[in-house]
Amino acid sequence: MASVFSSERAFGRIFAPDEAWLARGRSEAALDPRLPIIDAHHHLWDLPGHRYLLPEFAKDIGANHNVRATVFVSTYAGDEAARAIDEVKFAADIAATSERGGHGPCRVAAGIVGFADLAGDRVAATLEAEIEAGGGRFRGIRQPASWDGDPTIGNNVETPSLYGSDAFRHGMRSLAAMDLSFDALVFHPQLGDITQLARAFPQTQIVLNHMGTPLGYGSYAGRGAEVFAQWRAAMAELARCANVTVKLGGVMIRLAAIDYLTRDQPPSSSELAQAWLPWVETCIALFGVERCMVESNFPVEKIGIDYSTLWNTFQRLTDSASAGEKAALFSGTAERIYKLAIR
Secondary structure, three states, X not given: OOOOOOHHHHOOOOOOOOHHHHOOOOXXXXXXXXXXXXXXEEOOEEEOOEEEOHHHHHHHHOOOOEEEEEEEXXXXXXXXXXXXXXHHHHHHHHHHHHHHOOOOOOEEEEXXXXXXXXXXXXXXXXXXXXXXXXXOOEEEEEEEOOOOOOOOOOOOOOOOOHHHOHHHHHHHHHHHHOOOEEEEEOOHHHHHHHHHHHHHOOOOOEEEHHXXXXXXXXXXXXXXXXXXXXXXXXXXXXXXXXXXXXXXOOOOOOOOOOOHHHOOOOOOHHHHHHHHHHHHHHHHHHHOHHHEEEOOOXXXXXXXXXXXXXXXXXXXXXXXXXXXXXXXXXXXXXXXXXXXXXX
16 A cells, blocks of 8 residues: 555644555445434545545445445635634534535535534624524534654644643633533543543533544554553543543554554455454443444545444444444434534
8 A cells, every 4th residue: 555654653744545455355245224323523635646525525434335425524624713613604604505406415414513622712792693694504613632652643733731731621611611512632541631521611522533533553552452541431431521421433543453554355244343343442432332432534534444443343332232322322312422413
């Protein structure tokens, strides 16, 4: 698989997938093609050499799985309020195009999670503008705070404790006053920051991305048992906060459970499910199905797996769940948390 990154530095970075390499994998038919799915987390962008907009996403969704709607999540993380507002408008325009038809039955970007710098100035004005730009679809923001002392990891921010700063908490109060949700993105050693934030804002819905992003490369390589134990203990404490839900996903990024850069072909859903079973089972056991939702994190995950195989992975990971539990995990929790109305 061609990449400008070494295997060690690839995890967590964004680059265009190798379509020829992906095609080497066995095309998997949906294990349960009738199961209604709301993809709780994906991105759309037009980066140099990596265009991924509605036509590309609709092609990946296809007709294999019953994906009925999706939640768009921001990838902007700068200090320009105008760009953050424009991104929400961009997502709303795509949602409107999707609803008009021609790209399949899925309602893409039925919910929109934008960005706002809660530690910046004029937070309330930015949020109000995003609500208007979203055309009734804006649900909240994501502001990354992922930071680690190992330079190999690749940080989203320059400060190790963004969520605990006075400036951020001030902005969080504006978010809470508008009854908007907050998507949190940290690495697993920072999970305590989310617990403190959830306790400080118990009425605000906080959505933890990518199962808390456990790390498995750089200085964390070869420390799987230790990382799992630390992660589980932190997640158990976080689960005591009733206002926190967890997105089950991010299975191709920071844990490095599957090293896609060294393989001749992508993993099967069985391989990937085996690697992630302890993590997903722990999330469901601690938070319950009503506080867990499944995400594709596409096109980031497309670096190592195709869309249909990814959803088969989650269906294998939840094979022992009841029909009602699967309904919550694959659509119900996302529909409730993001206040969607999917018929």
